Amino acid sequence: MLARDIRALRKARGMTLADTAARLDRSVGWLSQVERGLSQPSLGDLRALANVFSVPLGLFFAHDTPRPEERGVIVRAGSRRALGTSESGLVEELLSPDLGGSFELIRSEFAPGAELVEEARRDTEEAGYVVCGRFDIEIGGTWHSLGEGDSFRFKGKPFRWRNPGSVPAVVIWAVSPPVY
Incomplete structure (x- = not known):
C-alpha cells in the first residue's frame, strides 16, 4: 500500500521520477524501487517524502493490514x-x-x-x-x-x-x- 500511495502522490502532483528523486536527494533507481515495493524507505525518507508532497507524515502509516480479499477495496x-x-x-x-x-x-x-x-x-x-x-x-x-x-x-x-x-x-x- 505504501508503494502505491507514494506513486499516486507523485503522479497526482505531475512530478516525474527524476524530479522527485532530485528533490529527495536520492537516485531515480531508489525511488523506482520504493514505488514498486522492492525497497522500504526509512523514517527519514518518509519525512522527506511527506515534505515534498506536502502531506502529513502519518499518511504513510496504516493501522492494520487488511485481509487479502479486502485490500484496496475495504477500509474498516x-x-x-x-x-x-x-x-x-x-x-x-x-x-x-x-x-x-x-x-x-x-x-x-x-x-x-x-x-x-x-x-x-x-x-x-x-x-x-x-x-x-x-x-x-x-x-x-x-x-x-x-x-x-x-x-x-x-x-x-x-x-x-x-x-x-x-x-x-x-x-x-x-x-x-x-x-x-
Whole structure:
C-alpha cells in the first residue's frame, strides 16, 4: 500500500521520477524501487517524502493490514489512517483504501471555532457533505453557511473554512485527483 500511495502522490502532483528523486536527494533507481515495493524507505525518507508532497507524515502509516480479499477495496472503521491532530482543530481520516484511484474520500472533523485563516487553492475538484454540525466555507470569495445534510462542490477555486458552532462539525470530503 505504501508503494502505491507514494506513486499516486507523485503522479497526482505531475512530478516525474527524476524530479522527485532530485528533490529527495536520492537516485531515480531508489525511488523506482520504493514505488514498486522492492525497497522500504526509512523514517527519514518518509519525512522527506511527506515534505515534498506536502502531506502529513502519518499518511504513510496504516493501522492494520487488511485481509487479502479486502485490500484496496475495504477500509474498516478502526483501520482508517489519521491525517491530522486535535491541536490543529482539524482531524482527518482517509476513508479511501489507498491513493491509487482517481479521487480520495476523507472524513474531516472540525473542532468548534477552528478555521483555515489563509486561503488554500488546489488544482482539484472537491465536494463535501456535512454530516453534522455547522460548517462555513468560502469558495472563490463568497461565504456559505452549511448545516447537517447540506453539500458543496468547487473546482480549482481558492477556499477557506470555519466551524462557527459550539460542537464539532463532520464533513465527508471527496477530492479529485487525490492530494494526500
